[in-house]
Amino acid sequence: MNHQEALTKYLAAFITGLVQAGIKDVVISPGSRSTPLALMFSEHRDVNVYMNVDERSAAFFALGLAKASGDPVGLLCTSGTATANYYPAIIEASLSGVPLIVMTADRPHELRDVGAPQAIDQLHLYGSHVKWFAEMALPESGVEQLRYAKTTAIRAVKEAMVQSKGPVHLNFPFREPLLPTLDPYPFEDEASISIEEGILFLPYEKLKKYAEQLQGIERGLIICGQIEEPGFNEAVTTLAKKLKFPILADPLSQLRSSSILETTVIDSYDAILRVKNAVATLKPELIIRFGGTTVSKSLSLYMKSLNDIEQIVVDSGSHWRDPNYVGTTMIHCDEKAFCNELATLIQEKTSSSWLSKWLKMDEVAKSTIRKHMQLVEELEEGKAVFELVNLLPVDSTVFVGNSMPIRDIDTFFHKNNKNISVMANRGANGIDGVVSTALGAAVYKRPLFLVIGDLSFFHDLNGLLMAKLHKLNITIILLNNDGGGIFSYLPQFGEPKHFEVLFGTPTGLNYEHAVQMYHGQYTKIFDWEGLKMAILDSVSYEGLNVIEIPTDRERNLSSHREMWEKVSQEIYLILQDVEK
Template sequence: MGHQESLTAYIAAFVAELYSSGITDVVVSPGSRSTPMAMVMAEHPELKVHIHVDERSAAFFALGIAKATNRPAAILCTSGTAAANYFPAIVEAHSSRVPLVVLTADRPHELREVGAPQAINQIHLYGQHVKWFAEMALPEENREIIRYARTVCARAAAIAAQAPAGPVHLNFPFREPLIPKLDEELFQLEERPKGYVKVQSGELTLENNHFQDIAEKLKGKERGIIVCGNTSDNRFAMAVTRLSEALNFPILADPLSQLRSGSHNQDNIIETYDTFLRNEDAKTFLKPEVVLRFGAMPISKALSNFLKENHGAEQFVIDGGGGWRDPAALSTEMIFCNEAIFCEQLLCFLDTNSSSGFLQDWQSLNVLTKENMSLVKDLTELSEGKLFYQLVDMLPEGATLFVGNSMPIRDLDSFFLNNDKSIKVMANRGANGIDGTVSTALGAALYSKSLYLVLGDLTFFHDLNGLIAAKLYNIDIHIILVNNNGGGIFSFLPQSEHPKNFELLFGTPLNLEFEHAVRMFNGKFTKIKDWNHLDMEMKNTIENSGIHVFEVVTNRDSNRDEHREFWRTVSQEISNFVNGAQ
């Protein structure tokens, strides 16, 4: 059997198994060493091959696909720094539990660490930031090696998807010549032609007596709260809502919990806690004795502080990925159990708690805070807070809202209120970087009905190159660019009180006219004049295709002042209410 035949058989078996394992999308960056894999992938009748020249953007693009589909996406690149460019997205995938199958081509063993071109040490290249690394065997065509290639593939896809989901890395050494032999029978496999091994992946659950114990502990508890952070499990919203009803506990719903939008019962869902938990009277008034926490840590610092101050409360942290998401060491019970299963199973052992004033107190402060939103929504100038308040109305039914990090995600938390629309909210909240946002959103847009990305100017700049995917693949995306010419979040941090080098180190104005870049990528660019203009543009462009950027220019200083004025006023109202109520 010749080199070319072995190379082809090995790779074709691997690629066929990739598709059998549920991977439909591969993002390929051009290169020489990866040639055989890329050429075979392009021949596959079902696999969608997306080409992306910049590997950093490519990996984030795949991350977006995986986030939107809840299935692993694969990425392929050549050897050398190409593979190093994947690192930021891999770190994010690992932190945010998104499944990725990372395939890197490599020089064979005899060309490593001997100064061969484009050869770097790719063994364990991503260190602790992948769930599994395998250095693949050199291509051979014999049954054992073909079986090996197929099982490693199925295994890699399964490990990536298994909770906690994350990236896996397979490094493929290939010898020259690199051209495979492409014919019609490429994917016709001798053994088990429809897939070598189907991996059945279980979910963590507790035994009944554990649920009984927990039910016992919750029995009769009045001052309980449920905190829900970022989750991607569709079953969870219904399950946790029912649990909340049975316990009569309010749900503090992070915008990424997917609980603020949708048709489930939202009576117990509290969404303005980030505002009212800045008030000391409220915090005293609402002191919990028990906390059930699901999903990632919530975005709100006010909420984190509140939980930290209540370290005496019993805190149950439920994690279906068996992680340890508890930065302030507050959990009294760390429960490794799938979140939806936990809610459903616990319900079997719970009597309904009697309705309590505690839930009503939370609801009252939530209503009061919302009433004071008029301060934000009546602003006539373009403003960041109001933008996020308006989004609910402006977004079409069924939209996906992708939100950039730093200020936008915080404003979303503060101002994006409960609604019965079907709106999915996404963000890169694993490591909270501003990198790769455009590409992640574009990857998600491939599998979303209509995608709206809201992000700041530094975040937009950081991944401007990512727009190339929209140009090359005609992806539809609406981008609301909140341009405050620099890093708005720093105006809220203590360094803003030290003006000397503030603009140099933190404000970092770039003074860019993004219209130029948007045009280069064939996008439409609209500078928003006022709220009517934005409203009209949003309405008129719902059906538009391609890239459409709406630039909302704001001012960092007045933005900070508006936020502070809002918080101050609400805080006053809250204090009046709480002191009157007590």
């Protein structure tokens, strides 16, 4: 068997293994050394190939595909610095538990470390940010080599998908010639390796112990960060209703927008916990935590201050999610199973003054926020997010940029029954690759709205190419305060001498030209009625649609502070009534 035949059969076995293990989407960037895999993926009838000329954007696009679909996604590039451009997205995938099968083509061993072009050290390139690494054998003929290739592919998907999910890295050395044989069709149906997965349960005796403990607690809290487990929402709300525990629900918990209306969900805790008197009054006996780190800083400080109570962290993966070092019990088991099994052992409580207090404060905080926002006439970021939430269609998805957009979603995205999904890159919390990730998610989530700041938008402008090349539908709400608005809320703002140069970083760019370059529709907003019309029009628009809202950083800051002060005053009045 010649080299070309061996190369074809080897890669056909590998790709067959990937497909049988669940790979449907592969994102490829152009390059010479990756030619064999690129051609073979493109030839497979059951693989969707997405071309992206920029590896950094490609990796974030793959991240979005995997986040939205819940399935592993393949990622392929050539050798050299192309592989390094994957790094930011791999870090995000690692920290947020997103399964990616990263495939990097490489020079063969004899061309490494001898000055050959596009040859860098790619072994263990991504370090601890991947769950598993394998240096693939050079393609050869023989039954054992084909079994090896297929089994390694299946194992790679298994490693990426088991708890905790994350990226894996396969490095492929290829010798020239690089062209496989595509005719006849190189793939054959073969028997697959079966992989059975289970979930982690706590033993009955331990569950019973926790049920007895929780049954006797009046002032308990459940805190939910980002969590994607199907069925978890129903399970945790059932448990909370039985215990009469408030659920402080982060916007990424998916607990704020659901058909389940009768819940104990609290969504204005960020505003409530800014009030010192409220923090002193709302002291729980115990906290149960699920999911990732929450967005709210005031909630984080609140949990940190409660270092003398029991805080139970439940996690089905191998994470240690306790940045404040206040967790007292780490439970390694399936979150949904934990809630369901525990709920069966608990007798529902009839009432709770503790829960009533939280619900009353929550309603007052939301009412105060609504009244404040209704009086805002000038264009302002908080108001923009407040209006957007009301205008979003049922069953839509909002992808949120980091820095101020995610914080405004935390403040203004209140409980509703629209079944709106909220997504974000909150693993590393970076502003890079947000446009590309949202476009990847838009393949599976429709309609999708991206809420993003101007610096984050600028940082990933080239990601818009995917909307043009693959005819993707997305509406981007561009909140343009001409710089880094988040820094106005931080101590750096108190150093005006160098603030604008180092932190404000205004760019003064006209984004209309960039949107037109990618054949998108651009609308600039001048008043709130214009925003309403633009959002309504966007639902029926096919393709890339960018709605820019110009805002002022200092006005945003003063409006937020005024709103929080009003909430503080109303919460203070409630606390006085309680004390009387």
